[in-house]
Amino acid sequence: MAVLTSEAVVLRTWPVHEADLVVSFFTRDYGKMTGVAKSALKSRKRFGGALEPMTVARAWFAERPTQDLVRLDQLEILRSPLSLPVDATRLTVLSFFAEVLEQALPEHDPQETVFRLIVSVLEQTTVEQPWMPLTYFALWMTRLMGLLPDIAHCTACGEALVAGETSFNAFADGLFCHVHRAANASELSADSWQLALKMLRAPVGSFAGEAWPRRRGQDLRRFAMQSLERHMERKLKSGEMLGRLVG
Known part of the structure; x- marks a missing residue:
């Protein structure tokens, strides 16, 4: 399962399970995606403040066979709306x-x-x-x-x-x-x-x-x-x- 990367804009998030978030994000290279950010509510290292809507970030994610949701591994902020x-x-x-x-x-x-x-x-x-x-x-x-x-x-x-x-x-x-x-x-x-x-x-x-x-x-x-x-x-x-x- 290859990890893909692209510049992206975060659109919205909503919680699932205890610490995971579902994230809708719009990528430059692959279009709009929806993915699961595992332990996003706990991990500052991988996501930090990058999950605020309208954050422009570099995203790393992997498409999972037979599943609609991608696995969102990391977001690196390029431009934050809170700056x-x-x-x-x-x-x-x-x-x-x-x-x-x-x-x-x-x-x-x-x-x-x-x-x-x-x-x-x-x-x-x-x-x-x-x-x-x-x-x-x-x-x-x-x-x-x-x-x-x-x-x-x-x-x-x-x-x-x-x-x-x-x-x-x-x-x-x-x-x-x-x-x-x-x-x-x-x-x-x-x-x-x-x-x-x-x-x-x-x-x-x-x-x-x-x-x-x-x-x-x-x-x-x-x-x-x-x-x-x-x-x-x-x-x-x-x-x-x-x-x-x-x-």
């Missing part, structure tokens, strides 16, 4: 990242682009700047999951969209012009639409110097979250928590 200050908003944003990846990604399916996305947004997610990386991640996950039609054109008719005359609704992918606006549609502001077009063309770091009050891009985040929830067929608990934070 920066933490408040309720930042914790909730990190929880959102973990919940989306946990629910959206299939097991054992390498997705290099998604891995690079989560590592890049984690670098930008600070107490001072939580909303920009959250917006970027939510928008890009809809694209990488194949849920985002061309947002420069109306999904219904293909005509070019106009800033300030763009809408979305909870029951259909994409954006719509004023002619094909549904009765229950929500408006996507001109600033948010133009922001989305920019975000799909530029790395997350290029937005780091911009002012991001919590209401900036709020409608864009709602649009992306509705798309994610519709296709995952479940409400995101962290999304509801974020909604309460914004008010």
Whole structure:
């Protein structure tokens, strides 16, 4: 039974037996995995603080014949979410990242682009700047999951969209012009639409110097979250928590 190694992001853990933990983690090379960390609640040497959700680590694990769970042997921290200050908003944003990846990604399916996305947004997610990386991640996950039609054109008719005359609704992918606006549609502001077009063309770091009050891009985040929830067929608990934070 060969031991494999890969860079990984811890998604969540839950206890099993007296000292073991089941760990869901997303690897760069092998996709999302679920494994058992034996004696994780006792062993500081092999795991230490590396089992905190959204920890970026080097993982060593072995696939076991006829068993769905891998054997997780060791995690070596590369970047800890606790290395920066933490408040309720930042914790909730990190929880959102973990919940989306946990629910959206299939097991054992390498997705290099998604891995690079989560590592890049984690670098930008600070107490001072939580909303920009959250917006970027939510928008890009809809694209990488194949849920985002061309947002420069109306999904219904293909005509070019106009800033300030763009809408979305909870029951259909994409954006719509004023002619094909549904009765229950929500408006996507001109600033948010133009922001989305920019975000799909530029790395997350290029937005780091911009002012991001919590209401900036709020409608864009709602649009992306509705798309994610519709296709995952479940409400995101962290999304509801974020909604309460914004008010």
